[in-house]
Amino acid sequence: MQLIWFRQDLRIQDHAALWYATQTDSCIAVVVLSPEQWAIHHDAPVKIDFYLRQLHSLKEQLQQLNIPLIIQQVPLWKDIPQALLNLSTAHAVQTIHANIELGVNELKRDSEVQNLLQQHEKSLKLYQDRTLFPIGSIRNKSQHPYQVFGAFKKACYEALGISLPQCYPRPIAQAPINLMIDSKVPKLAELWSNTLDADFETQWPVGEDYALQRLDDFIKNKVSYYHNERDFPHSQGTSQISAYLNIGMLSIRQCIQALFSAQQGHFLPENLGQQTWLDELLWREFYQHILYDFPQVSKHLPFKASTQYIQWRDAPEDLAAWQQGRTGIPIVDAGMRQLLATGWMHNRVRMITAMFLCKNLLIDWRLGEQWFMQHLIDGDLAANNGGWQWCASTGTDAVPYFRIFNPISQSQKFDANGDYIRKWVPELAHLDAKSIHEPFAKNANLKLNYPHPIVDLKSSRQRAIEAFKGI
Numbered sequence: 001m002q003l004i005w006f007r008q009d010l011r012i013q014d015h016a017a018l019w020y021a022t023q024t025d026s027c028i029a030v031v032v033l034s035p036e037q038w039a040i041h042h043d044a045p046v047k048i049d050f051y052l053r054q055l056h057s058l059k060e061q062l063q064q065l066n067i068p069l070i071i072q073q074v075p076l077w078k079d080i081p082q083a084l085l086n087l088s089t090a091h092a093v094q095t096i097h098a099n100i101e102l103g104v105n106e107l108k109r110d111s112e113v114q115n116l117l118q119q120h121e122k123s124l125k126l127y128q129d130r131t132l133f134p135i136g137s138i139r140n141k142s143q144h145p146y147q148v149f150g151a152f153k154k155a156c157y158e159a160l161g162i163s164l165p166q167c168y169p170r171p172i173a174q175a176p177i178n179l180m181i182d183s184k185v186p187k188l189a190e191l192w193s194n195t196l197d198a199d200f201e202t203q204w205p206v207g208e209d210y211a212l213q214r215l216d217d218f219i220k221n222k223v224s225y226y227h228n229e230r231d232f233p234h235s236q237g238t239s240q241i242s243a244y245l246n247i248g249m250l251s252i253r254q255c256i257q258a259l260f261s262a263q264q265g266h267f268l269p270e271n272l273g274q275q276t277w278l279d280e281l282l283w284r285e286f287y288q289h290i291l292y293d294f295p296q297v298s299k300h301l302p303f304k305a306s307t308q309y310i311q312w313r314d315a316p317e318d319l320a321a322w323q324q325g326r327t328g329i330p331i332v333d334a335g336m337r338q339l340l341a342t343g344w345m346h347n348r349v350r351m352i353t354a355m356f357l358c359k360n361l362l363i364d365w366r367l368g369e370q371w372f373m374q375h376l377i378d379g380d381l382a383a384n385n386g387g388w389q390w391c392a393s394t395g396t397d398a399v400p401y402f403r404i405f406n407p408i409s410q411s412q413k414f415d416a417n418g419d420y421i422r423k424w425v426p427e428l429a430h431l432d433a434k435s436i437h438e439p440f441a442k443n444a445n446l447k448l449n450y451p452h453p454i455v456d457l458k459s460s461r462q463r464a465i466e467a468f469k470g471i
Helices: 016-021 035-040 045-064 077-090 104-119 149-162 199-203 208-221 223-229 242-246 252-259 272-293 295-299 305-309 316-324 330-342 347-360 365-375 381-391 407-414 419-424 457-469
Strands: 002-006 027-033 069-073 095-099 123-127
Touching: 002 016, 002 077, 016 095, 016 123, 027 045, 027 077, 045 069, 045 199, 045 208, 045 242, 069 077, 077 104, 095 104, 104 123, 104 295, 149 272, 208 223, 208 242, 208 252, 223 272, 252 272, 272 295, 272 381, 295 381, 316 330, 316 347, 316 365, 330 347, 330 365, 330 407, 330 419, 347 365, 347 381, 347 407, 347 457, 365 381
Parallel strands: 002 027, 002 095, 027 069, 095 123
Antiparallel strands: none
């Protein structure tokens, strides 16, 4: 008997571990839910709810393949090795199959599972599935990992030019297994003391077919304009598939194959939109490789060791104003309110809000990273950490410390008419397209149900520059 262990890969199509698990013997499946571990990792309730809803869909898909799904609750990962040994012993399983996960805690968990299984003449086989290229395969001429995205991208382009990663075949149904299992998928409130508005289910439907349809719609109708539309938060110019990629409802290989479907699967970028979206996928790839090759980023440490000594401000009131969208900087507040209301934020606004926190407010980027993880439906350790360290000038290939976004200029450039601000900061909706970006600029006594800016942008910029010079 084979056992497939689903983790952040809730799909049946193009699934490396599932395909291998179904090739030699009868197969059963397991998902382990670890509420206490989720809390340690700051996983957002909206992300856990999304995961559980997709788990319902996965269970139905597996039933069509005659693969029973066992759902176990093991609060902490340290207890998973014994739980999986007990499960494999009870069902005469010799081999457990799973797709590799790259964080320090995930690698430690899997190593402990492997060691315990080996002591009992069983095995855990891990497969590369979350990235386009196997971890450790993209190296410079000295066989060291890349630390600069441009060089990493060039190496990826060369590899893609040789061949695009291919998708695994869809498993065929196996003979029915006489296994009495009635694993119920719990609801969020049964695992955590959290409840969510029904709006989240409407905003974020689940189902593998839906995710593939969403990807197909983006490729057919939006990708050719992506380079022009992606930076405007009021526009629907981005793919918004990050949440589906994050829990593995979609695979990265499916994205690449869809991107080049018109070229019959050959690496032939035909327009700037196509190339720009490919580069965004490769940024995701880059941060996954960084997570593995430089494990300190999994341990709340900056990639650049010297930046550990920056003197961040202890400013809880400013932090709370940022978290709740009450900073008095409209574009920042719009983004933070979008995050709270939807579990998602436009990527351009993620950069603006992040840089405002760690540069203008000079608050430790790790507090922002944690807040994002606690609220993002697509919260991914590698991408979230990489993005925050880029904005904070502490990471690999990061923005120079003296390059600090002016949120007002960013707002005027990317939300010129103020439509995004009007949607998320309705108390400013009556203002014209010029004054909405900086409502108190010409009239400090203007009566609005909206706070004055909590910080002066010019002087706070200089303060940040001096703080970085100080190290």
